[in-house]
Amino acid sequence: MLVKKETANKVINGLIIDPLIFTQKFVKGCDVCICSGECCYYGVYTDKSEYELIMSKKDRIIKSMDDSQTKNFEDWFEDEQEDSDFPSGIAVGTEVYNGKCVFLDKQGFCTLQKIAIEDGENKWKYKPLYCILFPLVIFEGKLTVDDEHLDRMHYCNKPINQVSTVFEACKNELKHVLGEEGFKELEEYRKEFFEQDEEDNEAA
Ligand code: SF4
Ligand code: SF4
Structure with missing residues (x-):
């Protein structure tokens, strides 16, 4: 057997x-350059701690945004909601602006990753975990x-x-x-x- x-x-x-x-x-x-960062067109859910870290860098983020992005930080995030898949138990979604996550620039780069690289930090320092992971996910x-989400991608x-x-x-x-x-x-x-x-x- x-x-x-x-x-x-x-x-x-x-x-x-x-x-x-x-x-x-x-x-x-x-x-x-090929996909234009299309996985970022829908925004992402961040853990509350990630949201707070991002907001603590808002002035720095604004400096690296382009004219396709909103620099009004009050428009960057949705309301908080309970979600047990997040360590804090609270998820905060990024808003979509101009058909893409508020943090995606017109070249398809994430501003959160861009500022970390520009400032010589680890490239994922400010990037939400679910953005780092995709196409992986924790469910x-x-x-x-x-x-x-992968089913929506064209590349x-x-x-x-x-x-x-x-x-x-x-x-x-x-x-x-x-x-x-x-x-x-x-x-x-x-x-x-x-x-x-x-x-x-x-x-x-
Ligand atoms: S996961 Fe797909 S859509 Fe997202 S950056 Fe990679 S290749 Fe592009
Ligand atoms: S935070 Fe950055 S990586 Fe995540 S969806 Fe927005 S632009 Fe994409």
Whole structure:
């Protein structure tokens, strides 16, 4: 009898790992010159602590905004709402202005990432976690693929452009959310997952 190894519900760094991240096809890397940063057209939910950090940098952010963005910081965020997928329990959405997140400039760059780079900081210092992660997402405690949002994309969701996988394309993002040790554990789990898949195919 084939003994099926337990690969379901693997938890790393407190997150359930959805094996879809190993198989979901994706582009080799993001290129906003091609996609115009289209994943940012809908805004994003930030944790309250991220919102507060962004607002503490509002004068600096305004300096790097262009004429397609609103410099009126009172128009940057929606009202707070309760959401248990966020560490503080409170989510605050960014507003959409000119058909894109208030922080997206006309070239397709995120102003929050731009100011961090310009000031010699870590590029993700002010960027909300869900922006860093996409096409990954944390949903009800599970690290998975945001297939609903990915389905809306015209570049990175086109099969002809999907020459890689989410796992291969998002190693730095995975290290960011799982840590270096957690990422090593993920690589082991991925190996087990494909070995099991091969065994299942042979047994079929
Ligand atoms: S996730 Fe897709 S739409 Fe967003 S920057 Fe990357 S390639 Fe562009
Ligand atoms: S905060 Fe930046 S990365 Fe996130 S949706 Fe807005 S422009 Fe895009």
